[in-house]
Amino acid sequence: MTVNIYDDINKLEGTFRKTDEFKNLEQAVEDVTSDKEAADLFRTFRDLQLKLQEKQMKGEEISGEEMEYAQKVAQLAQQNGKILEMLEAEMALSRIIDEVNKAMTRPVQSLYDKM
Template sequence: MINIYNDINALEATFRKIPEFEALKAAVEVVKNDEEALNVFKNFRKIQIDLQKKQLAGEDILEDELVYAQKAAQLAQQNEKISTMLESEMKLSKVIEEVNRILIKPIQGLYEGIQ
């Protein structure tokens, strides 16, 4: 019997060794070790999560909340350490997207020819 979870766990171990993951790991440590950058990032993430919760709940997002979120995002992007971390995350996300495309190929193949 095939156990896909063994393969997935092996892939996860490999994933932790790719340069994109290593770069993100290092960038996260740099942010964690800088109190100012860490606080700016925590605030930015909290605002993002709060706005996402409101959206999911169907609540309106107020103009002042959007302005505050934009200012927090600008502040985070202006911090070189946070900016480097977010760029590293985007590069890793591209790898994850590619892996996902590969994983769904068999499903897409099943539907080919159905019109």
């Protein structure tokens, strides 16, 4: 019997979108997007994070100035109520994703546990 796991994945995606956590994040993203100041600050924060992660992955050193600037931008982002709510909603959704990931890898882990 052939199993089409993608049908189940698509169903899980639909269920995921119906969770309170997803809906809360969706609303929080909309709130940030509709506030130009918050949206600009978050884009700066996100772009800076990506730039620094890319430098780390390339093995490049991050300067003290870059770290200081990153800390200031992060602090400003966390002081913005809309951004903070969005980040908190994202963390709540991440917990669900972690649980799904654990459930998905449990069968593989159980194979190795038998060794």
